[in-house]
Amino acid sequence: MTQLWDFSGGIHPAENKHISTTQPIKKAGVPPLLVLPLQQHIGEPAEPCVAIGERVLKGQKVADVTGGMGVPVHAPTSGTIESISLQPVPHPSGMSDWCITLRPDGQDEWITLSPIASYREQDRETVLDLIREAGISGMGGAGFPTNIKLRPPKDRKVNTLILNGAECEPYITADDMAMREKADEILAGLRIMAWILRPERCVIAVEDNKPEAIAALKKAADGTQTEIAVIPTKYPSGGEKQLIQILTGMEVPSGGIPADIGVMCQNVGTAIAVSAAIFRGEPLISRITTVTGQAVTNPGNFEVLIGTPIDYLLSRGGLDENALHRLVLGGPMMGYTLETPAVPVVKTTNCVIAATEKELPDPAPEQPCIRCGACAEACPMELLPQQLFWYSKAGELDKAEHLNLFDCIECGICSYVCPSSIPLVQYYRAAKGEIRVQQAEQLKADRARERFEARQARLEREQQEKEQRRKERAKAAAEAQARKQAEAEQAETPDGPAQPASERAAKAAQVQEALARKKAKAGQPETAPSKAPEEPASEPAPDIEALEKQLSQAIAKLNTMQSMLDDAKAENADNVDKLERAVTKNHDRVKRAEEALAEAQRTVNATEAQTTDS
């Protein structure tokens, strides 16, 4: 007898499983058209590797994932590729995605299969590759690629391998029927996975409301080391975290994976697919799906080709369209409603509930939370659903996150038990989505800030370098100037600076020189410019004539500028600012020139007066 633990909370909803367990698994047959979504599980979408119009054989690969996480998609029967287009796919949002449409030719012609009789003689990597090539992804929940799951991180040793046959959600009986009818295949698949992982313990867990399945598994497991653990019926015992707690008493760390505590869970349906892939060489092209609900007259479990439209499957179940009120894909606790039955069965489709209005009535209007705590009592994750609800509703997302919002498994129990009919899970989903969006935006903002700061730093650095270069250039120029000056002084007046004349004397001398130049210039206008440099002058003396010339030039330039500016203004041209600045600059220049001239004239007048006085 396997030792069992209990998990916190949980509920016992009406099971409604008997609806679909009265008949053995039936074949759904080949529909007129198969729609194969390129993305059927988490990870990367597959890329088509067939052309439109091409004939494919049953089991032929039609799409594969080239890079990243994912598994290939295979043709469920032989036929012609009709299109590769956007089609509605099973998704809570009712979105469309890329799908390959296959028109069966009715011949159901297989590709050449290469089964492996003795996998133990193979390399483990080879077997894992075969599992990948068979397109197997988890068939119970999110559909994680099985080959990747079977390769836990190097530092994690899987001690306990659990096959999840709990099937705790009401209505669903696909695993139940599979365990009843295919127990040997399940055991074979389990053995392959156990050979890959080498765990110390292999357990198949089944809820005690499935006595036939338990009997079949016990018979198949007789004489092997595999434990058949009969666990009490309580939703959500089939949740991975809860099942691990039931069987091992351990908890998967928050944010971690079961392999962190040496455990791995696989679905019983996945075990069947692995067995088929290895022993028969068949890829995953069909699965067992429950068709149930009170709006179908012939409910049961069907072995259905992947890509079969749900409406075809419902017609096989004898759908009463008038009675149909709500179409749920998955179970009544965690499944989602379909807008249209024109979506295909995918690798994770375990159940279709065609419910009447009486069966799954519309929820009553939401009433205020009375803090009764029924949600907290029933929460299998020991969260505080009512606090999470307030914070989610009020937008206080940091507080919701603090109270472990992201540990919520969205099992639906809190909404189920809420006497005020509050759709709690919906609030949590919305809050999680909001937080994810905020995190993405935060990341984006952080990156933008980093980019901006890096740019600022670069600009500053460049500015500093520029400044540095400018200073160096100025220094070099000053040195050169000084050198030149020194050379000039040495050459022309070797001892000039050594005997500084009195200020007044120097000024008088300058003025004298200027006067002399002026007179000379007046007398010999042509030669004056050539003479000027010859004048020994340590400081340039004010040259009235040159200044006058400069002034007139500046005035002319200013006038030109002014007229240009006027024109520009008249035309409303876009260089008005520039011109205005230029005019101001020239205006200043004229003013300076005028001042310089006035100063020079004053000096000259004063000097002349002085000269006359003395």
Place this chain on the structure above:
Amino acid sequence: MALAQQSSPHARNARSTSQVMLWVILAALPGLLAQTLFFGWGNLINVVWCISVALAAEAVILKLRKRPVVFFLKDNTAAVTGLLLGLSLPQFAPWWVSAVAVIAAIVMAKQLYGGLGANPFNPAMVGYALVLISFPVAMTTNWAQPGLLWETAPGFGETLGMIASGQQTAVDAFTMATPLDEYKHKIASHTATEVLAHPTFGEGIARGWEWVNAAFLTGGLILIGLKIITWHIPVSMLAGLALMSLAFGSNADQYAPLSLHLLAGGTMLGAFFIATDPVSSASSHHGKLIYGACIGILIYLIRTWGAYPDAVAFSVLLMNFAVPFIDHYTPPRTYGHHKPRRGVPGKSQG
């Protein structure tokens, strides 16, 4: 074909808030029956009167608050508030005292705070404490003398007349001090044996009261059995009260004995029907244990050393104050975490 679009879960539990409240009312009926049998028609008349006033007050204030009247009246919570007041007020409390208590409970304590689910204090106890402080004479002198309905208790018409007359004090012959009141005020100058000779105690522990408390205990156990309340608050409250009594009040010549604490006064009604009001009580299991135990301790403290003979209302209200604080520090440990995440975001780890 328009298919219904709903977010999961698609299956729902059948029990609604109005059904929960209806169960509370039904579970209180044994207590009401015992009150009527042992103290006459007073409580029954009070219950009917209080529920009527409660529904009327709720309807008016909902209308003023522009809320859907029928939708909220159907949740039965106003009826429960009226019921609890009718069960706790003195049998001959004048009609207007009851009305003031009920209106204060519904209008002030409940609707002005935002209505159902938003009130920090237990509405019924706010109403009770208000009239207890405002009309001490009416609230202490109107307790019916224990007497079997078919023997010494005043008839229905007589009782109704006393309540309807609006007199602060009912006819003296029909009233008597409650056992807790009697014991508290006499024990200082008498021995326990002398005190217990008073007719209010009767042959057993407290005449009539013991049966009333036993009936509320039964109703409370039904609520626990139906999973409408959990055991945490009643058990911790009774344990807190009992431990205090054992620790401090073992001398019967000085303090009321434990049996009196448990089976006289409003102990069982308080433990199973009042302290367990979900809206104003602590939410986690740990929090409920602390909340209940503190109420039990406070009841003992006030009964023994305070000015009032009974203390359920004050103790519950005082602990209502502490609920956000308790909730803040008593979150459960979530699956996969080493310890609970206490306090506020960013200031703890878990």
